[in-house]
Structure formats: structure tokens, C-alpha cells
Amino acid sequence: MSRSTPRVGPLAGHGHAPPALDVDGLLDDPATRIIVCCGSGGVGKTTTSAALALRAAERGRKVVVLTIDPARRLAQSMGIEVLDNVPRPVPGSGTAAGGSLDAMMLDMKRTFDEVVENQATPEKAKQILENPFYIALSSSFAGTQEYMAMEKLGQLHKDAQRTGRWDLVVVDTPPSRSALDFLDAPERLSSFLDGRFIRLLLAPAKGPARLMTAGLGVVTGALNRILGTHVLRDMQTFVAAFDTLFGGFRQRAQHTFELLQAPGTAFLVVAAPEPDALREAAYFVERLSEERMPLAGLVVNRASVDPSAGLSAEQAVAAAERLDAAGEDRPSSEVASGLLRLLAERQRVVARETRLRQRFATAHPEVPTAVVPALSTDVHDLDGLRRIGVLLGG
Amino acid sequence: MQVHVVTGKGGTGKSTVAAALALALASRGKQVLLCEVEGRQGIAQMFDVPPLPYEERPLAHGPGHDGEPGGEVFALAIDPESALLEYLSMYYRLGRAGKALDKFGVIDFATTIAPGVRDVLLTGKVYEAAQRNKRSKDARHYDAVVLDAPPTGRISQFLNVNDELAGLAKVGPIKTQADAIMTLLRSPRTAVHLVTVLEEMPVQETADGITELRRVGLPVGGVVMNLTRPQVLDGDAREAALADALPLAEVGAALERVGLPADTALLDALGAEGRDHAERRRLEDTQRALVGALDVPSYELTRLPDGVDLGGLYELAAQLREQGMA
Structure with a gap:
């Protein structure tokens, strides 16, 4: 009876199958110098980045992977549980193919401090590093992590070119509210640091008070009333100290942006088969094309696998109900009913995920896609990463 | 009047749980305000309504029970820019100066750069809604406010506005405001709930989150285990x-x-x-x-194979209600 039912495979029977993403081709291509994994929070970006980096290394690339906030056990197994902002060799990664794997975890405050130290004179750097505004900005501003991830990427890329220690940089991006934040944060931060308000704040610190316009008087008056007077003073000190660095910051942000547009860069948008994650992925794909940034493809993690049981969800549930109704007091019929319900649930999940992916593929038919089946256990060691790597490689 | 703050690691479904909790409370006949603060318009998407403005809008009716009518759920998307302008006009009658602030980019500044100020503004609006009572003129009074809050990793920082401001604003109205907010958030009228899925990393993060919340003296509510498998x-x-x-x-x-x-x-x-x-x-x-x-109350929500649509939210609300979360 059920054999005539068409099988509901992940993409069966529809014309919207996206091209397959050739992950190994991407990893093996020596022209690929940077891989950026982006996507909304909770979709497995860190695991994907680490798995790609390990696979690339074991296929012969000299890889450094920058992770943002790896799970503790994964970090331990990669030897990067110490947050010291320096890439270290990953113990246990295969080197038979002539490749190597280094890994590091981003320390955003230290990265920011280093930028300041490299750009300012020692005494000015000290002044900045001690300013409460700088401390707040460098440790808790919503865009700082994104900015510093990009900054670190720039540094690693430069080191790679200079020393030849690496020929591929893989970066994870911060678990932002929006996947787009890491593209916007550097711009927002540098445009703020470069902004009109800053110039106005600088004026009283630099020149005679009479230069202050009536408008600014109202503004600073209001700010003083709201924040308390010393806040503005701290801010002015900060801005005055930072003044000479502004140009440098803008320039660096510009460089990083150009690096992201360069042909050696490949963006992988990571998603889970959930509406929010795929919506974010769609925004991201559109934005990358607007910014002329090279998109390599979409990785859909944790996909449910079609059980190919030759039975529809409805048929499975109906049979389970008949079993329950028959009231046979045998353990095997209870087990049978339970298994049928599990099967039905799986099929409904597969159908929903397939619908979601098709919707994405219909709107973005040109985006190559890799679908990674969900594992039934957590990934927290190199073997787990290798398994993911095999699934990514197809 | 109770404030329910709902947080969780990304991908665990904290927005879904916040919405379900709001519906569950409404099903007890309560008037509920559901707030979001991350500019994602998640509420609008879940309830399939147009994007929410900075204005309380009726969103849904709680299902009644045992002949008792359900209450109403209102929704509000709080963004720091609007909150600051409202704050300025409310406390300072800053007509001209308010506009000038906007023109000089101060609003942008205060809300994106000055850390802490942003969070004071966001939590300040929640505080304002929570402080209203039956005597409040021209303002809707709620029995409960449910806040779809930032993720676990940032929650203590977000709620602990006092600490964030320390060193930046030691005196002045923002500081006074922050103190008032903290008094509410630290009181038994507030409960911070953590949403997790039953996987290693989110559970670890939940445990760390609870430790952190307790360290800064914020009241921990319950843990909601979301997306669990059928038994x-x-x-x-x-x-x-x-x-x-x-x-x-x-x-x-x-x-x-x-x-x-x-x-x-x-x-x-x-x-x-x-x-x-x-x-x-x-x-x-x-x-x-x-x-x-x-050592905190825990609740469990099953995974809905067809995903969470409006009907699914009511189903989850019923589960929370049955387990006594509302």
C-alpha cells in the first residue's frame, strides 16, 4: 500500500535544487587565502570554521583559524583555552599531507590595546588605555568584538604574507544580534570616531571657549545635566587623546574592507534550517553582493536526514494509532508505535526544513549550498571536527 | 506587578519562550506587556503582524480558562534612540535641545557608544512600564512585563546597569535613574529566566549565567528547557x-x-x-x-515538529501554564 507513495527526499521533485557547494575544491584551491564564516548566533559557525580549518590543514594547507567564542571542551581539544591572542599549533592535527593547523581565540580588548599601542606614542597610549571611556569602549561596546575580529583578520593575513607561515586564514565571526553587524561595526565605529560631534567635543578642549557655538552650548549643557559634568570631561580627554589615531582607524577599517572584497577571500554563510537563521542568511547573501564581496556559498548545519522509509508521516501516525487502539499488551507493539511516531516526527521536520531551504533557494538560486546532517552527539574534539569535515566535503 | 526577564543562548528559542510566557500569563487573566530590545522585530514575525513601532500595541488575547476571561498581551519594541528622546522630553522638556542633540549626532553617540547609557535607556523604559499603577494617568497598567532580553552572555551586564555606569556617571540624573532601575531589578518583583536546550554548551552557559546573576544580586527565576524530545x-x-x-x-x-x-x-x-x-x-x-x-525551578517545552507558528505559541503557553510557570 505504501510503496506507491513518492519518496519525500530533501529536494526531490522540485526544480529549485541549488548547485552543490564544492567545499574541498574551495579548500584545495591555492587562490583561496581567506575564508570568513558568518551567520546568526547559534548556527554552529565556530564548529564549521574549526572543521573547515582542520580539513584544509589535513589536505595540505597551512592554516590559521581565528575563533571567537568556542565551547570550552572544543577550545581545550584545540589547545586554545588560554586567551593570549597568539596563534598556537593544534596538537593532534594531521600533517601527513604537508599542511599545518594553528588556532587562536580572539581577545578583543587586547587586540584593541595593541592597535592603540602600535599607533600612538607610549605616553599617549597610556593616557588612552587608562581613560574610562576607552575601557568601556574596548570591553563592552556592542561593535567592538566585530571590529576587532576584522582587525585580527587583517593582522593574520599580513603575517601570513610576510612570513609564509600560513597560506589560508579561516575566521569565525562574533555571535552578533545580526549577522551583518560585523560588516557594519567597523564603519560605525570609525565614522563615530570621525564624526561631527567628536569634532565639536574637541573644540573646547583645544581652542578658546568662545569658539563654542550657541548650539553646542545647549548640547553640552543638556549632556551635563543628563550624564553629570565629569562624564563630558572624560569624553573630551578621550577624544583629544584619540584624535591623532582617527585617521589611522579609518584607514585600517578601509583596508580590511578591501581585503574582504579581494578575490582570495571566500565568504561562507552558515545557517541552521530554521526560519530566523535562513532569513539572516538571505540578508547576508544580498548584502555581500551589494558590497561586491565574494560569496562562496551557504552551509546549512544540523539538517535532519530523510529516513527514506517509503512511508509518509500521515501513514506512520495512522499505523501508530491503530496499534495503540488495538490495545495489544505486548512490549513490541508499544515499541512499534513509538518508533512509528518518531519516524513521523522526523518526516515532518524534514518536510519543514526542506520547505525553508527551498524558499531560500528560490530567492537565491545561484548560491551553492552544502547541507550538513545533524550529528546525534556534541562535537568537542578533533575527531568530531573531522566527521563534520567529511560531511562538509560531501 | 511582576517583571519577567527572559534570556538564553542564541538559538535556544528565548524569544519564543518569552512570547509563550506572555500568552500563558494572559491566560491567567493578566494584562501583559511583551517587550523586545534588540531591534530584531522578532515579536512581529512570531505573531505575524507588521513591524512594531515604539508604541504599545495590542498583540493577542490570552485564552481564557475555566470560564475566566483571558487577559491581553500588548507588545512594544524598545529602541534606544526613541527611548532617549522620550526620556529627554519627559524629564527635561528638552524641545530645542533635544532636536539639537539629534542634529549633532549625540543621540547616536549616547545610544551606541556610551556603553551602559544604552542599557539604562532600554531597561529604563521597561522600568517605566513596570512602575505604572492604576492611578497612572493616560497610561495602560500591566500586571506583568515580559522582556525578551539580550542573550545569556550579556544578560548580567545588561541588567546590572549600575556597574556599567560606574566610572562614567557617578552623579546626575542618569545615575539616579539607574539606581531606581536596579532597585526594581533586584527586588522579588523581578525574575530572570534562562532558556536552554538540553545540549552541553547551552546548559553550561546557563549554569554560568545563574552564577553570574547571583553574583551581581539579580533574582534568578527558572530554567526553561526548550525543544525537548518526545518521551x-x-x-x-x-x-x-x-x-x-x-x-x-x-x-x-x-x-x-x-x-x-x-x-x-x-x-x-x-x-x-x-x-x-x-x-x-x-x-x-x-x-x-x-x-x-x-537548584532553580525548571520547566520543559517540547519540540514542535512543524516549527513554531501562532498556534504553536499557544500550545507552548499551555505547557508553561500547566507546569506552573504562569
């Missing part, structure tokens, strides 16, 4: 599944008896399903035990 196989069957020893021949015979001739492909699929389920349940059970040891 369809008993312990013996799961043991058997893990050992690849399910009685598949007998299962096949049972299926025959109800008119479903089972071939090897189907039996194999059923066996694989059983094994996968048993493995995941074993992981879940380990994590569930860890959540149980956290």
Missing part, C-alpha cells in the same frame, strides 16, 4: 536501541497485524530512528540532570 520509548526500549537490539522482527509482526506490511527498508529506518532517538535522549537526560542540580 515515546521506555528505558528498556532505549537500552535495546543503543545496543542495536530492538525486537525489529516482532515490531514487523505488530505492523502486519495493523495492516502495514513492513519491508526491510522500513524496519531499518525504524531501527535507525530508535537508535538516534535513544542517543539523543541519553544526552538530554545527562543535561536534564545537570539542570536539575542547579
Whole structure:
């Protein structure tokens, strides 16, 4: 009876199958110098980045992977549980193919401090590093992590070119509210640091008070009333100290942006088969094309696998109900009913995920896609990463 | 008047849980305000309504129970820019200066750069809604405010506005405001709930989050274990599944008896399903035990195979209600 039912495979029977993403081709291509994994929070970006980096290394690339906030056990197994902002060799990664794997975890405050130290004179750097505004900005501003991830990427890329220690940089991006934040944060931060308000704040610190316009008087008056007077003073000190660095910051942000547009860069948008994650992925794909940034493809993690049981969800549930109704007091019929319900649930999940992916593929038919089946256990060691790597490689 | 703050690691479904909790409270006849602060318009998407403005809008009716009518859920998307302008006009009657602030980019500045100020503004609006009472003129009064808050990693920082401001604003109205907010947030009228899925990392993050919340003196509510799997196989069957020893021949015979001739492909699929389920349940059970040891009330929401639509939200609300979260 059920054999005539068409099988509901992940993409069966529809014309919207996206091209397959050739992950190994991407990893093996020596022209690929940077891989950026982006996507909304909770979709497995860190695991994907680490798995790609390990696979690339074991296929012969000299890889450094920058992770943002790896799970503790994964970090331990990669030897990067110490947050010291320096890439270290990953113990246990295969080197038979002539490749190597280094890994590091981003320390955003230290990265920011280093930028300041490299750009300012020692005494000015000290002044900045001690300013409460700088401390707040460098440790808790919503865009700082994104900015510093990009900054670190720039540094690693430069080191790679200079020393030849690496020929591929893989970066994870911060678990932002929006996947787009890491593209916007550097711009927002540098445009703020470069902004009109800053110039106005600088004026009283630099020149005679009479230069202050009536408008600014109202503004600073209001700010003083709201924040308390010393806040503005701290801010002015900060801005005055930072003044000479502004140009440098803008320039660096510009460089990083150009690096992201360069042909050696490949963006992988990571998603889970959930509406929010795929919506974010769609925004991201559109934005990358607007910014002329090279998109390599979409990785859909944790996909449910079609059980190919030759039975529809409805048929499975109906049979389970008949079993329950028959009231046979045998353990095997209870087990049978339970298994049928599990099967039905799986099929409904597969159908929903397939619908979601098709919707994405219909709107973005040109985006190559890799679908990674969900594992039934957590990934927290190199073997787990290798398994993911095999699934990514197809 | 109760403030429910709902947080959780990304991907655990904290917005879904916040919405379900709001509906569950409304089903007890309460007037509820559901707020979001991350500019994502998640509420609008879940309830399938147009994007929400900075304005309280009626969103849904709680289902009534036992002849009692349900309350209403209102929604509000709080963004720091609007909150600051409202704050300025409310406390300072800053007509001209307010506009000037905007023109000079101060609003941008205060809300994106000056850390802490942003969070004071966001939590300040929640505070304002929570402080209203029946005597408040021209303002709706709520029995509960549910806040879809930033993720676990940032929650203590977000709520602990005092600390964030320390060193930046030691005196002045913002500081006074922050103090008032903290008094509410630290009081028994507030409960911070953490949403998790039964996987290792989110559970670990939940445990860390609870420690952190307690350290800064914020009241921990409950842990909501979201997206849990159905309990369809008993312990013996799961043991058997893990050992690849399910009685598949007998299962096949049972299926025959109800008119479903089972071939090897189907039996194999059923066996694989059983094994996968048993493995995941074993992981879940380990994590569930860890959540149980956290010494906070816990609740469980099952995974809906068709995803969460409006009907699904009501179903989850009913589950929370039955478990006594609302």
C-alpha cells in the first residue's frame, strides 16, 4: 500500500535544487587565502570554521583559524583555552599531507590595546588605555568584538604574507544580534570616531571657549545635566587623546574592507534550517553582493536526514494509532508505535526544513549550498571536527 | 506587578519562550506587556503582524480558562534612540535641545557608544512600564512585563546597569535613574529566566549565567528547557536501541497485524530512528540532570515538529501554564 507513495527526499521533485557547494575544491584551491564564516548566533559557525580549518590543514594547507567564542571542551581539544591572542599549533592535527593547523581565540580588548599601542606614542597610549571611556569602549561596546575580529583578520593575513607561515586564514565571526553587524561595526565605529560631534567635543578642549557655538552650548549643557559634568570631561580627554589615531582607524577599517572584497577571500554563510537563521542568511547573501564581496556559498548545519522509509508521516501516525487502539499488551507493539511516531516526527521536520531551504533557494538560486546532517552527539574534539569535515566535503 | 526577564543562548528559542510566557500569563487573566530590545522585530514575525513601532500595541488575547476571561498581551519594541528622546522630553522638556542633540549626532553617540547609557535607556523604559499603577494617568497598567532580553552572555551586564555606569556617571540624573532601575531589578518583583536546550554548551552557559546573576544580586527565576524530545520509548526500549537490539522482527509482526506490511527498508529506518532517538535522549537526560542540580525551578517545552507558528505559541503557553510557570 505504501510503496506507491513518492519518496519525500530533501529536494526531490522540485526544480529549485541549488548547485552543490564544492567545499574541498574551495579548500584545495591555492587562490583561496581567506575564508570568513558568518551567520546568526547559534548556527554552529565556530564548529564549521574549526572543521573547515582542520580539513584544509589535513589536505595540505597551512592554516590559521581565528575563533571567537568556542565551547570550552572544543577550545581545550584545540589547545586554545588560554586567551593570549597568539596563534598556537593544534596538537593532534594531521600533517601527513604537508599542511599545518594553528588556532587562536580572539581577545578583543587586547587586540584593541595593541592597535592603540602600535599607533600612538607610549605616553599617549597610556593616557588612552587608562581613560574610562576607552575601557568601556574596548570591553563592552556592542561593535567592538566585530571590529576587532576584522582587525585580527587583517593582522593574520599580513603575517601570513610576510612570513609564509600560513597560506589560508579561516575566521569565525562574533555571535552578533545580526549577522551583518560585523560588516557594519567597523564603519560605525570609525565614522563615530570621525564624526561631527567628536569634532565639536574637541573644540573646547583645544581652542578658546568662545569658539563654542550657541548650539553646542545647549548640547553640552543638556549632556551635563543628563550624564553629570565629569562624564563630558572624560569624553573630551578621550577624544583629544584619540584624535591623532582617527585617521589611522579609518584607514585600517578601509583596508580590511578591501581585503574582504579581494578575490582570495571566500565568504561562507552558515545557517541552521530554521526560519530566523535562513532569513539572516538571505540578508547576508544580498548584502555581500551589494558590497561586491565574494560569496562562496551557504552551509546549512544540523539538517535532519530523510529516513527514506517509503512511508509518509500521515501513514506512520495512522499505523501508530491503530496499534495503540488495538490495545495489544505486548512490549513490541508499544515499541512499534513509538518508533512509528518518531519516524513521523522526523518526516515532518524534514518536510519543514526542506520547505525553508527551498524558499531560500528560490530567492537565491545561484548560491551553492552544502547541507550538513545533524550529528546525534556534541562535537568537542578533533575527531568530531573531522566527521563534520567529511560531511562538509560531501 | 511582576517583571519577567527572559534570556538564553542564541538559538535556544528565548524569544519564543518569552512570547509563550506572555500568552500563558494572559491566560491567567493578566494584562501583559511583551517587550523586545534588540531591534530584531522578532515579536512581529512570531505573531505575524507588521513591524512594531515604539508604541504599545495590542498583540493577542490570552485564552481564557475555566470560564475566566483571558487577559491581553500588548507588545512594544524598545529602541534606544526613541527611548532617549522620550526620556529627554519627559524629564527635561528638552524641545530645542533635544532636536539639537539629534542634529549633532549625540543621540547616536549616547545610544551606541556610551556603553551602559544604552542599557539604562532600554531597561529604563521597561522600568517605566513596570512602575505604572492604576492611578497612572493616560497610561495602560500591566500586571506583568515580559522582556525578551539580550542573550545569556550579556544578560548580567545588561541588567546590572549600575556597574556599567560606574566610572562614567557617578552623579546626575542618569545615575539616579539607574539606581531606581536596579532597585526594581533586584527586588522579588523581578525574575530572570534562562532558556536552554538540553545540549552541553547551552546548559553550561546557563549554569554560568545563574552564577553570574547571583553574583551581581539579580533574582534568578527558572530554567526553561526548550525543544525537548518526545518521551515515546521506555528505558528498556532505549537500552535495546543503543545496543542495536530492538525486537525489529516482532515490531514487523505488530505492523502486519495493523495492516502495514513492513519491508526491510522500513524496519531499518525504524531501527535507525530508535537508535538516534535513544542517543539523543541519553544526552538530554545527562543535561536534564545537570539542570536539575542547579537548584532553580525548571520547566520543559517540547519540540514542535512543524516549527513554531501562532498556534504553536499557544500550545507552548499551555505547557508553561500547566507546569506552573504562569
